[in-house]
Amino acid sequence: MLSVAGWLMYALNRSRLVAPVSFGCHRYTSAAQSAPNILIDMVKSFIPPLTYDQHKGQSGRVAVFGGCQEYTGAPYFAAISALKLGADLSHVFCTQEAATVIKSYSPELIVHPIINSDKLSTTSEETSTWLERMHAVILGPGLGRDINTLKYAEAIIEIAKEKCLPIIIDADGLFLITQKPELVKGYKHAILTPNVAEFSRLYEKVFGKKPREEEPVVCVKSLAERLGNITIVQKGFSDVMSDGDKVLVCYGEGSPRRCGGQGDLLSGSMGIFTHWSHMAVESGNSK
Amino acid sequence: MLSVAGWLMYALNRSRLVAPVSFGCHRYTSAAQSAPNILIDMVKSFIPPLTYDQHKGQSGRVAVFGGCQEYTGAPYFAAISALKLGADLSHVFCTQEAATVIKSYSPELIVHPIINSDKLSTTSEETSTWLERMHAVILGPGLGRDINTLKYAEAIIEIAKEKCLPIIIDADGLFLITQKPELVKGYKHAILTPNVAEFSRLYEKVFGKKPREEEPVVCVKSLAERLGNITIVQKGFSDVMSDGDKVLVCYGEGSPRRCGGQGDLLSGSMGIFTHWSHMAVESGNSK
Numbered sequence: 241m242l243s244v245a246g247w248l249m250y251a252l253n254r255s256r257l258v259a260p261v262s263f264g265c266h267r268y269t270s271a272a273q274s275a276p277n278i279l280i281d282m283v284k285s286f287i288p289p290l291t292y293d294q295h296k297g298q299s300g301r302v303a304v305f306g307g308c309q310e311y312t313g314a315p316y317f318a319a320i321s322a323l324k325l326g327a328d329l330s331h332v333f334c335t336q337e338a339a340t341v342i343k344s345y346s347p348e349l350i351v352h353p354i355i356n357s358d359k360l361s362t363t364s365e366e367t368s369t370w371l372e373r374m375h376a377v378i379l380g381p382g383l384g385r386d387i388n389t390l391k392y393a394e395a396i397i398e399i400a401k402e403k404c405l406p407i408i409i410d411a412d413g414l415f416l417i418t419q420k421p422e423l424v425k426g427y428k429h430a431i432l433t434p435n436v437a438e439f440s441r442l443y444e445k446v447f448g449k450k451p452r453e454e455e456p457v458v459c460v461k462s463l464a465e466r467l468g469n470i471t472i473v474q475k476g477f478s479d480v481m482s483d484g485d486k487v488l489v490c491y492g493e494g495s496p497r498r499c500g501g502q503g504d505l506l507s508g509s510m511g512i513f514t515h516w517s518h519m520a521v522e523s524g525n526s527k
Numbered sequence: 528m529l530s531v532a533g534w535l536m537y538a539l540n541r542s543r544l545v546a547p548v549s550f551g552c553h554r555y556t557s558a559a560q561s562a563p564n565i566l567i568d569m570v571k572s573f574i575p576p577l578t579y580d581q582h583k584g585q586s587g588r589v590a591v592f593g594g595c596q597e598y599t600g601a602p603y604f605a606a607i608s609a610l611k612l613g614a615d616l617s618h619v620f621c622t623q624e625a626a627t628v629i630k631s632y633s634p635e636l637i638v639h640p641i642i643n644s645d646k647l648s649t650t651s652e653e654t655s656t657w658l659e660r661m662h663a664v665i666l667g668p669g670l671g672r673d674i675n676t677l678k679y680a681e682a683i684i685e686i687a688k689e690k691c692l693p694i695i696i697d698a699d700g701l702f703l704i705t706q707k708p709e710l711v712k713g714y715k716h717a718i719l720t721p722n723v724a725e726f727s728r729l730y731e732k733v734f735g736k737k738p739r740e741e742e743p744v745v746c747v748k749s750l751a752e753r754l755g756n757i758t759i760v761q762k763g764f765s766d767v768m769s770d771g772d773k774v775l776v777c778y779g780e781g782s783p784r785r786c787g788g789q790g791d792l793l794s795g796s797m798g799i800f801t802h803w804s805h806m807a808v809e810s811g812n813s814k
Contacts, residue, residue, distance in 0.1 A: 313634030
């Protein structure tokens with residue numbers, strides 16, 4: 241399970257590392273013995289320093305889109321991870337029935353009961369206004385598969401693209417992408433975080449055949465390339481990440497428990513780290 | 528109060544132990560001096576090892592049916608026990624008014640506001656779809672005794688039987704079984720967990736007379752046998768368990784406090800342990 245990973249891809253494109261690069265506790269390719277330290281140093285360099293001249297929100301405002309009648313824990317885990325990692329403000333956009341519950345988990349989140357299937361266009365407009373203030377979008381944790389909610393999710397992707405926001409797509413968001421891969425095609429600020437089963441379904445949709453399980457590096461790289469060099473993070477025993485050009489493999493040991501919620505923690509963390517990596521590269525502060 | 532117990536019955540049928548067997552801290556029958564260690568080893572052998580090649584859900588998905596206007600704590604305790612013990616996913620199926628509250632206790636549970644007395648057949652169909660993915664059912668904690676809810680509970684038992692799922696029946700679920708013992712008759716994956724009073728009422732319903740309090744072993748064994756060799760776990764100062772063939776008596780010392788919720792912790796733990804014991808026996812990994 242991923243420890244520090246996919247959010248590196250953007251900055252990695254500007255580094256001296258060559259593909260494929262492996263890092264983690266277990267083993268490294270001989271060509272990349274020093275990769276872990278370089279990567280860890282790079283991640284550290286992204287984190288905005290705690291100084292006294294910052295205003296509220298400058299270290300990051302993230303928006304999680306998810307939460308429906310059945311699923312309320314998933315968007316909470318995503319949003320609270322971003323906040324605990326260092327985001328200044330963490331918002332959740334969910335359905336009416338999920339909002340009260342998600343609010344009750346923590347007073348630290350800002351929760352918008354905005355997903356309303358009867359008023360889709362108004363909702364999208366209101367969301368667009370909110371997204372003006374955001375730095376990263378996480379789409380999918382506990383979103384559900386209601387047909388109107390998925391239409392709303394499509395609108396979110398379009399708005400994120402318009403505003404050039406990084407977008408992490410997980411869980412039910414990936415269900416949507418598997419139906420319509422063109423939604424993210426060529427959008428280089430998109431990161432998909434499928435597990436092995438979700439990856440297989442998306443790969444099959446795009447290539448018309450199942451991926452070869454014994455060649456995850458090749459398959460992840462091919463799919464990322466075919467989708468116009470978006471970033472794909474395939475979660476599994478080892479995590480394989482690619483933007484269609486470079487490949488990172490994480491052998492780092494995580495928890496062997498596979499209970500619900502772990503993917504949500506990752507997507508939330510990745511949301512804020514992605515923003516930080518963009519900030520660092522743009523300001524020339526990354527290693 | 529039970530420490531490790533009723534879920535052993537299924538695997539015990541395949542062991543070398545003879546009935547009656549006693550275990551616990553206080554005293555053992557001379558014939559079974561080593562029983563506690565054998566049992567503890569057996570329980571340990573059921574627990575799926577934590578390995579790095581598992582997918583989410585493989586260590587167990589349990590479904591708790593319970594939770595109504597008055598009772599929301601009971602299904603929470605059952606569901607969270609299963610999760611904390613090692614299940615990967617823990618679901619609660621309850622009434623609309625209970626759902627928001629149960630959700631708010633923990634983001635780790637998936638809570639379905641599905642019990643709706645006006646739409647019983649639709650609800651049962653939807654539940655059946657959900658149960659396709661489950662490994663064990665716990666029926667009764669905080670279920671209430673609304674006539675429509677009890678009809679829904681009947682449907683759950685039938686669905687569990689159809690899908691061959693282990694089902695733990697406690698609390699208000701036992702109220703239903705006392706009215707209609709035929710619902711579980713002969714279903715060997717059913718476990719009832721009555722306290723002494725609940726046991727007495729069920730015994731009287733089946734045999735037309737009260738059980739003899741001085742002979743709990745005989746009474747529990749007879750009732751389990753008469754109900755077609757289902758498993759009965761009679762909770763009390765000592766816990767008496769039987770599948771109508773073998774008998775286990777647990778003298779293990781538990782908490783002397785008898786506050787509400789303890790039975791719920793047991794039913795939830797038993798739900799996941801029963802699934803594990805089935806898995807272990809089926810894969811030949813049990814001792």
